[in-house]
Amino acid sequence: MTSMTASLVTAASEVHVPVVAPTEADGVFSLLWLVIALPLASAAILLLGGRRTDSWGHWLGVAAPAASFVLSCVLLAALMGRDEGERQVGQHLYTWIDTGRFEVGMDLLYDPLSALFMLLITGVGGLIHLYSVGYMAHDARRRRFFGYLNLFVAAMLMLVMSANYLGLFLGWEGVGLASYLLISFWQHKPTAAAAGVKAFVMNRVGDLGMSLAIMLMFVSFGTTAFAGISEAAGNASEDRMTIIGLLLLLGACGKSAQVPLQAWLLDAMEGPTPVSALIHAATMVTAGVYLIVRSNFVFEYAPTAQTVVVIVGTVTLLWGAVIGCAKDDIKKALAGSTMSQIGYMHLAAGLGVVGYPFAIFHLLTHGFFKANMFLGAGSVMHAMNDDVDMRHYGALQKMVPVTFLTFAMGYLAIIGFPGFSGFWSKDKIIEAAWADNWVIGLCALLGAGITAFYMTRLMLLTFFTKKRWADDVHPHESPAVMTGPLVVLAALSVLGGVLLAGDWIVDWLTPVVGHAEHHELFVPPIVFSGIVVAVVAVGVAVAWLVFQVPDEIPREAPQDVSFATKAARADIYMDDINDTLVVQPTGALVKGLAVFDRTVVDGLVEGGSATTGGFANVFRRVQNGFVRSYALSVFGGALLVVLALLAVNFA
Amino acid sequence: MNTEPYIILSAILFTIGCVGVLTRRNAIVVFMCVELMLNASNLALVTFAKQHGNLDGQIAAFFVMVVAAAEVVVGLAIIMTIFRTRRSASVDDASLLKY
Structure with a gap:
C-alpha cells in the first residue's frame, strides 16, 4: 500500500500542473464584469418590469446575450494578443464576504478556458434566444420566459468566470434555480411541475457534495480561490485531495446528469424546447465537465x-x-x-x-x-x-x-x-x-x-x-x-x-x-x-x-x-432504483418520525396539560357558590391554625 | 377577680355565633350571628385587659366595635339589595358565582 501510494505520488508530481496566477485587469479587460452584468440587468428589468415590458421585452432578452457575445469576442481578441504566459486576467470587483479568517472576494477570472465558455454561452445562448422569439410567440408569458433565460445566462457566466469556488457555487446554484424555473415553465401541467421539482431535488444531492468540497478546501488551504488552491495543492495529502475530488465529482454528477444522479434529465424535457437546447444540452449540463477541468489542480493530485x-x-x-x-x-x-x-x-x-x-x-x-x-x-x-x-x-x-x-x-x-x-x-x-x-x-x-x-x-x-x-x-x-x-x-x-x-x-x-x-x-x-x-x-x-x-x-x-427494450424505455429502471433505495426508505423514516411526534412528543405535552386539566376539573367543584361552605372552610382553617399553635406551645 | 366565667361565656357566645353562621340560611340571622361572634371576642378582649391590668384589650375592643358598625352598614345594604332583586334573603340562593 505504501509503495503504491508513493508511486502514485511520483506519477502525479511528474506532471506539471499550472498554477492560477492572474494579472490585474486593465484596458479592455476592465469591462469583464459587464459580460455578466448585461444579462443580469436585462433579467431584472424583464422580471421586475411587469406587463409594461411585454411588447419589447423579448428583444431586450435577445439583445443582452448578444451584447455579451460581442464583448466576449472583443475580450477574446485582446486575450489572443497576449503572450501565452500572460493569458490569465483577474478582476476584483468587491469583497463579498469578510468574517475574520474567512474572506471571499467577488473576483472574476478570464483565461483561455473561461473565454471559450463565455463564447459558447453567449453565442449559442444568443441564437437560442433569437429562436425563442419565434418559438414562444404565442405564449402569453413570453416576457417572463426571456427573463428566466437571461437570468440563466448571467448565472452560467458567473459560474465560468468566477475566480473562486464560492463564486462558482453562486453561479452553480443560479443555473440550478433557472433550470428549475424553466423546466416547470408550463406550470399548469402537473408533469412539468413535478419534473422541475425532481431536477431541483436531485441537483441538491450533487450540490451537497459540491459545498462539502468547498468547505474541505477552505479547511485544507484557508482559501476558496483557484489561485491559492492551485498553488498549495501539491503539498496536501493525496487522501485529502481524493476526498475533495470525489465530492466535486458528486457535484458534477448532479449538474451534468451522470450516473447515479442522471434520472432528472429525461424528465427535464417537459420544459420548452429552447430550454432543453440551451440548458439541458449546450451549457448547464456541461458545467460538471467545466468543474472537473477547472479543478485540474485537484484531480492531478488525486x-x-x-x-x-x-x-x-x-x-x-x-x-x-x-x-x-x-x-x-x-x-x-x-x-x-x-x-x-x-x-x-x-x-x-x-x-x-x-x-x-x-x-x-x-x-x-x-x-x-x-x-x-x-x-x-x-x-x-x-x-x-x-x-x-x-x-x-x-x-x-x-x-x-x-x-x-x-x-x-x-x-x-x-x-x-x-x-x-x-x-x-x-x-x-x-x-x-x-x-x-x-x-x-x-x-x-x-x-x-x-x-x-x-x-x-x-x-x-x-x-x-x-x-x-x-x-x-x-x-x-x-x-x-x-x-x-x-x-x-x-x-x-x-x-x-x-x-x-x-x-x-x-x-x-x-x-x-x-x-x-x-x-x-x-x-x-x-x-x-x-x-x-x-x-x-x-x-x-x-x-x-x-x-x-x-x-x-x-x-x-x-x-x-424484449426485456432490454422495456428496460431502456423505463430509463433502465433508475427511477425505480431511486424509489426503492432512497425515496421509500426516506418516506418510511419520515412517516415513522411523524408517528413518533404524534404519539410520544405530543403525548408528553398534551398528556401533561390533560392531567392538569383533569385535576382542575375535580378541584373546581370546591367552588360551589355557597357562602356557608366557604365559611366552613375558613373555620376549618382557623381551627387548624389554633390547633397547630397549641401543639407547638404544649410540645 | 376571677375572669374564668367571662371567658367561658365568651366561648359559649362565639360557638353559638359560629354554629349559627354555618347552619342558618337567612342572611339577617347569619349577620346577627357574625355580630355575636364579634361581641364574644370583644368580651374576651375586655376580660383579658382586666386580667392583665392594662388598656390594650379595651382599645382593641373599641376598634372591633367601630369596624363592626361600618360592616353592619355595608352588609345590611348588600342584604337589602339582594332581597329587593331576588325576593329572598337566603344565602344559599345567592350561589351563582361558582364553577
Whole structure:
C-alpha cells in the first residue's frame, strides 16, 4: 500500500500542473464584469418590469446575450494578443464576504478556458434566444420566459468566470434555480411541475457534495480561490485531495446528469424546447465537465478520483446511449444522447492532462450540434402541432426542408461522419481513452456505434420512412426567426472541427491545464480513425436495415418487446432504483418520525396539560357558590391554625 | 377577680355565633350571628385587659366595635339589595358565582 501510494505520488508530481496566477485587469479587460452584468440587468428589468415590458421585452432578452457575445469576442481578441504566459486576467470587483479568517472576494477570472465558455454561452445562448422569439410567440408569458433565460445566462457566466469556488457555487446554484424555473415553465401541467421539482431535488444531492468540497478546501488551504488552491495543492495529502475530488465529482454528477444522479434529465424535457437546447444540452449540463477541468489542480493530485471520473463517464455514455435507442419521444431520445455525450466529456476529463482539451473540444462541438438538433426537434414539433412522438412522424424531409437539412448536419456531426465537428472531437476522446486503457476505449468505441444507431433511428423515423401523421396535421416550415439560428448552428456543427486545426485548442488550453501526449496506440491514428468510422457505419447500417428497409413502424409503441427494450424505455429502471433505495426508505423514516411526534412528543405535552386539566376539573367543584361552605372552610382553617399553635406551645 | 366565667361565656357566645353562621340560611340571622361572634371576642378582649391590668384589650375592643358598625352598614345594604332583586334573603340562593 505504501509503495503504491508513493508511486502514485511520483506519477502525479511528474506532471506539471499550472498554477492560477492572474494579472490585474486593465484596458479592455476592465469591462469583464459587464459580460455578466448585461444579462443580469436585462433579467431584472424583464422580471421586475411587469406587463409594461411585454411588447419589447423579448428583444431586450435577445439583445443582452448578444451584447455579451460581442464583448466576449472583443475580450477574446485582446486575450489572443497576449503572450501565452500572460493569458490569465483577474478582476476584483468587491469583497463579498469578510468574517475574520474567512474572506471571499467577488473576483472574476478570464483565461483561455473561461473565454471559450463565455463564447459558447453567449453565442449559442444568443441564437437560442433569437429562436425563442419565434418559438414562444404565442405564449402569453413570453416576457417572463426571456427573463428566466437571461437570468440563466448571467448565472452560467458567473459560474465560468468566477475566480473562486464560492463564486462558482453562486453561479452553480443560479443555473440550478433557472433550470428549475424553466423546466416547470408550463406550470399548469402537473408533469412539468413535478419534473422541475425532481431536477431541483436531485441537483441538491450533487450540490451537497459540491459545498462539502468547498468547505474541505477552505479547511485544507484557508482559501476558496483557484489561485491559492492551485498553488498549495501539491503539498496536501493525496487522501485529502481524493476526498475533495470525489465530492466535486458528486457535484458534477448532479449538474451534468451522470450516473447515479442522471434520472432528472429525461424528465427535464417537459420544459420548452429552447430550454432543453440551451440548458439541458449546450451549457448547464456541461458545467460538471467545466468543474472537473477547472479543478485540474485537484484531480492531478488525486489519481483515484480521476479513475472514478473515467468510470462514471464510461458507464453514463453507454447508459444514455441505450436509453436513446428505445425512446419514442424525440426530445427524450435527444436527452439520452446528451447524457451519453457528456459521459464522453467526463471520460476525457478523467483521463487527466491528456484528455482535458478534448473534453472541452467535444463540449463545444456538442454545444453546437446538440443545440442545433434540439432546436430542430422544436421546429419539427412546431410543424406537428407539438406532438413529440416520433412514431407519429415520418417522411417529413419535404415538408420542413430547412429543418431537415440543418438537422442532418447535426446528425452527421454527432455520429462522427468524417470531416464534421463531432468526428474530430469524439475520435480524439476514443483515441485517448484507448491509449489509457483498452477496456475503456472499447466501451467508448461501442458507444460511438450505439450513437450512430439511435441517431439514425431518430433521423429515419422523423424525416424518412412512410408518413404516419394524422390527416388533420399540416406540417409547415418554421418562420425565419427560427430557421436562421438553425442555419448558423448547422454551419457551426459542420465547421466546429477547425478548432482542432494545428492542435489549436490543445495549445490554447495549455496555460490552464498543462500539456501531455497520450501513449502510443497499437495502430497509427489514421487507421484507428478508420476503425471508429467503420463501427459508426455498422451502427448506421443496422438502423437502416431495422427501420428503413421494412418500413413498418406502428403508430402505437408495441408492448410485447424484449426485456432490454422495456428496460431502456423505463430509463433502465433508475427511477425505480431511486424509489426503492432512497425515496421509500426516506418516506418510511419520515412517516415513522411523524408517528413518533404524534404519539410520544405530543403525548408528553398534551398528556401533561390533560392531567392538569383533569385535576382542575375535580378541584373546581370546591367552588360551589355557597357562602356557608366557604365559611366552613375558613373555620376549618382557623381551627387548624389554633390547633397547630397549641401543639407547638404544649410540645 | 376571677375572669374564668367571662371567658367561658365568651366561648359559649362565639360557638353559638359560629354554629349559627354555618347552619342558618337567612342572611339577617347569619349577620346577627357574625355580630355575636364579634361581641364574644370583644368580651374576651375586655376580660383579658382586666386580667392583665392594662388598656390594650379595651382599645382593641373599641376598634372591633367601630369596624363592626361600618360592616353592619355595608352588609345590611348588600342584604337589602339582594332581597329587593331576588325576593329572598337566603344565602344559599345567592350561589351563582361558582364553577
